[in-house]
Amino acid sequence: MNATTFLLDLELRRGGFARRIEIRSDRRVIAVIGESGAGKTSLLHAIAGLLRPARGRIEIAGQCLFDSAARIDLPAHRRRIGYVFQDARLFPHLDVRRNLLYGWRGEARRETRFEFDAIVELLGIGALLGRGTAGLSGGETQRVALGRALLSQPRILLLDEPLSMLDMDRRDELLPYLQRVRDETALPMIYVSHYPEEVRRIAEETHRIG
Numbered sequence: 001m002n003a004t005t006f007l008l009d010l011e012l013r014r015g016g017f018a019r020r021i022e023i024r025s026d027r028r029v030i031a032v033i034g035e036s037g038a039g040k041t042s043l044l045h046a047i048a049g050l051l052r053p054a055r056g057r058i059e060i061a062g063q064c065l066f067d068s069a070a071r072i073d074l075p076a077h078r079r080r081i082g083y084v085f086q087d088a089r090l091f092p093h094l095d096v097r098r099n100l101l102y103g104w105r106g107e108a109r110r111e112t113r114f115e116f117d118a119i120v121e122l123l124g125i126g127a128l129l130g131r132g133t134a135g136l137s138g139g140e141t142q143r144v145a146l147g148r149a150l151l152s153q154p155r156i157l158l159l160d161e162p163l164s165m166l167d168m169d170r171r172d173e174l175l176p177y178l179q180r181v182r183d184e185t186a187l188p189m190i191y192v193s194h195y196p197e198e199v200r201r202i203a204e205e206t207h208r209i210g
């Protein structure tokens with residue numbers, strides 16, 4: 001991407017917590033690192049429309065999602081964001097296939113860029129489709145969560161410490177899938193982590209907050 005991909009200039013407030021965050025980057029894949037409590041998750045929530053900044057502007061890939069001065073505040077469902085949480089948050093009452101299909105509804109069906117079969121192949125989850133979520137390993141769970149996020153046909157992908165619940169061996173297993181998603185989807189991505197060595201394998205540029 002040639003133009004500025006990420007233009008984030010905002011002030012976050014949450015209870016007694018207040019933080020100004022300024023990130024400007026023309027890279028497609030950036031990482032945000034910082035100590036626990038620095039505001040990384042809050043930043044992703046603000047981008048996703050789950051937390052309203054006290055003031056500021058959020059522009060990603062040329063689209064303005066929030067601008068307090070211009071009174072722009074797109075509702076969360078119109079921001080077209082794929083969000084992968086630390087703890088995956090799969091639906092326990094649905095099998096893997098239905099978890100994936102949950103993302104692929106409504107608007108996402110009308111504008112399909114990431115096809116079901118292609119995503120299943122990309123993430124290597126074909127053998128899991130008929131299974132419940134309870135018996136999945138941590139790495140399998142996160143791959144399904146990634147698939148669900150991609151099938152919602154996002155324009156932006158936000159990853160909040162997707163490896164943090166995994167032990168070292170499982171992290172090494174999941175990383176290549178994250179790299180495939182990065183390389184094959186061509187989506188702007190923000191990758192949040194505590195660990196500089198992990199983000200070096202994923203992101204083109206790292207921003208520290210806090």
Ligand SMILES: Nc1ncnc2c1ncn2[C@@H]1O[C@H](COP(=O)(O)OP(=O)(O)OP(=O)(O)O)[C@@H](O)[C@H]1O
Pocket residue numbers: 014015016017034035036037038039040041042043194
């Ligand atoms: N719902 C809330 N109400 C009040 N304060 C909150 C709320 N959620 C988070 N905070 C506070 O906001 C600050 C930033 O939290 P946030 O979760 O964004 O940090 P983080 O950098 O993602 O931390 P971690 O790496 O531990 O996940 C913390 O001081 C936290 O206690």
